[in-house]
Amino acid sequence: MHSHTTTDALIPTSPILAMARRAAALRAAGHDVIDLTLGEPDFAPPAHVVDAAMRHAHTSLGYSPSNGMPLLRSAICAASLRDRGVTFEDDQVTVGCGAKQIIFNTFLATLEPGDEVILPSPYWASYPDMIRMMGATPVILSGLMDDGFRVSPEALEAAITPCSRWLVLNAPGNPTGATYDSDQLDKLAQVLRRHPHVRVLSDEIYAHIRHDGRAHASIRKVAPDLHDRVLVVDGVSKAYAMTGWRVGWGLGPAPLIARITAIQGQNCTQTSTLSQLAAAAALDGPQDILTERNTLYRQRRDAAMVILSGSKALEVAAPDGAFYLFPRLTGTPDDQAMAEQLLEAGVAVVPGTAFGAPGFLRLSCATGLDILSEGCRRIIQALEGKA
Ligand code: PLP
Numbered sequence: 001m002h003s004h005t006t007t008d009a010l011i012p013t014s015p016i017l018a019m020a021r022r023a024a025a026l027r028a029a030g031h032d033v034i035d036l037t038l039g040e041p042d043f044a045p046p047a048h049v050v051d052a053a054m055r056h057a058h059t060s061l062g063y064s065p066s067n068g069m070p071l072l073r074s075a076i077c078a079a080s081l082r083d084r085g086v087t088f089e090d091d092q093v094t095v096g097c098g099a100k101q102i103i104f105n106t107f108l109a110t111l112e113p114g115d116e117v118i119l120p121s122p123y124w125a126s127y128p129d130m131i132r133m134m135g136a137t138p139v140i141l142s143g144l145m146d147d148g149f150r151v152s153p154e155a156l157e158a159a160i161t162p163c164s165r166w167l168v169l170n171a172p173g174n175p176t177g178a179t180y181d182s183d184q185l186d187k188l189a190q191v192l193r194r195h196p197h198v199r200v201l202s203d204e205i206y207a208h209i210r211h212d213g214r215a216h217a218s219i220r221k222v223a224p225d226l227h228d229r230v231l232v233v234d235g236v237s238k239a240y241a242m243t244g245w246r247v248g249w250g251l252g253p254a255p256l257i258a259r260i261t262a263i264q265g266q267n268c269t270q271t272s273t274l275s276q277l278a279a280a281a282a283l284d285g286p287q288d289i290l291t292e293r294n295t296l297y298r299q300r301r302d303a304a305m306v307i308l309s310g311s312k313a314l315e316v317a318a319p320d321g322a323f324y325l326f327p328r329l330t331g332t333p334d335d336q337a338m339a340e341q342l343l344e345a346g347v348a349v350v351p352g353t354a355f356g357a358p359g360f361l362r363l364s365c366a367t368g369l370d371i372l373s374e375g376c377r378r379i380i381q382a383l384e385g386k387a
Pocket of ligand 1: 097124237248
């Protein structure tokens, strides 16, 4: 019976999914709970994507190549040129069941026990758990709210050891929305040039979700000379509101891509053929929906900021991108106890501890303006009632 303990420690459940499940169970039992846990757009996928999927569903859909269907690979390369200004060849792209599986397969392909992965915090909760599942060690670089939660070149330099295998960069970041401009990326690249054994996993899944109106900057574009050790990760989940379709991809050096593909071939072979056809339609079709939705995300962010910043119980910075708010609790360091209290008060959020940042809370703005505003009001009421 106790053997479960070891297994559970090695294969932890995502704390985000765990909180979302609790919120869903309470709602199913008839409780009035506003769920601000999941990073899941509340929009439908673009209509032309659904139309394409309906059309293709009537055709015979067989297995497809483990690195993705040729038409999707070509759509990804074209989108990368359009959106990032970077040209990738066909053997530099591989497709998986979401960005998440690409990241998992990448770590599986490259990490061994004793290896280190440099992980700026606050981080997306799955990175450290995946790294530990490979027997490797996450080396956490704590980001400061006052520095926009960015990793500095000095901190990066100091963290690199002979065992460092990867630096994980996630911008716009989950949970903080932190972004890097080209100059900041260039300074990180200067450090990386001195340490050729360190690769960069650049998770750009929120590249299209910006509130500051600035263009996305990718380290792959800023430092083209690092092309043989940068893996760019992206997908359709967030930009096109296609989380459940499970399509993500990696863009990087051909030998690494081949290893990631080999692992994909040995587990689920490929992501759904129908989903791949839909993802190609999303990338090839009109892109104005991205701007329209960005405007809505920004309105939500601004409305939530107005409510939250009206209380001294929270300190909240305006994120540049992604669709989360990451306020600091000023009255208590115990974010986990506070998340429990908030759940009782009818609003579900994820405690900052899940992201390596105790004392913070993550709120997802991927929900309608009225619901989000009501959720924020409940948070303030609960926090101030407490104070
Ligand atoms: N990377 C980050 C930073 C995320 O926040 C998420 C989803 O929450 C993912 C990757 C996974 O995205 P996908 O749905 O493509 O697997």
